[in-house]
Amino acid sequence: MSEELALLQAVKKQLKVRGLTYADVAQHIDLSEASVKRLFSEGNISVRRLETICQLLSITLTDLVMIAQLEQTQITHLTFEQEQQMVANESLLLVSVCVIDGYGFDDIVAQYRVSETELIQHLAHLDRLKIIELQPQNRIKLLISQNFSWLANGPIQQYFQGHIKEEFFKSQFNENTEKLLVINGLLSDASNNELQHEMQQLINKFAALKKNEQKVSMDNKHGTTLVVAMRQWTASLFAQKARD
Template structure:
């Protein structure tokens, strides 16, 4: 399933590069647009349909596999030591998050009170650790894969959980760019696992939107953090009433 997901993500990037949409794919496959969206969401493309979409893009299926392999060769995760070093340096952490969200050097120094020299030093660290290529005129080229993620239960994930949780939820969530939904129910183990699968799919869709919006002007993009979670949990408020 992981290879299927990677292949379809590569196909989406190829479609985007040629300005093609789900509607174009639907026309090529003689399906409805909703059916095409379902094929991507459920990762249920047949080999024949993949070949048809590749033909629409003037590609061979082998070209699609080569592009997928090239993408997978990119960095998907940092080492434990790298994450520790980043969390020990707040400025490095800030700049790392910025470049992963496609900020330029000019964006960073215009938005934050970080001297250009200090910023370049941190970018050089990212370059030495093969997270970016620091190009002439301090242009930044990301070397991470589309599915790059922090280590599960690693230093950076732990840092954000410890430092940001209270600040994040200190809101009424009633602004136009905010939404908080709290659900409570009784799920079986199977349903809980299905819910986790859906959360992972939503996370992938968030990252795809983030990648698409990277081409927009900096002023059209706004820092956005989504927290997706599900767990077995009983409200502490009710614990005194449990037999």
């Protein structure tokens, strides 16, 4: 990948993380949205414009270059077989999720029943997978890309979906930190697509908030799960009464 394309890819990812769109870029650099889309698709953008976009992202051009270089060396997902290894070892899976969420060595030992020896073994495994770099004094450096994700419908996603069904919804959702919203109606495919875009924006916002709170004390953060789902679906009550 050329340096110009790598920089533009980095810009796109930074926009996504911050919940910004091409329309936001267009307004910031005083161009039409169509012109901005053309700049990105053709990969033809000046250094001056890149610097202006970086202002929108609250980073410098030097920061963007460093981000682009890191993105080219960081992994975005594991293989199917690697995910299977994690699901087969729940202790390894627990440690994997913890380090991705920003836990340090001492945080994991303090919060979970994992011995230091066992934890070091799991961290060494993650080091071999290039998810982390295990540094001296058991410091953990994440090596995954900002847009790292588990495989769609892969072993880990299936594992968590099963537990969400069994555990997550066993709640009345009446605490101050809980909320359950359900709405149904008739929508066109166009409206469905628009809502899916808004759902992705919400996920991006969650990721941005998580990243911004990396330096917040673990004592002031709590495990939080956001489930966003939508499908074209008819409840059995209605399906059974429907005319052929």
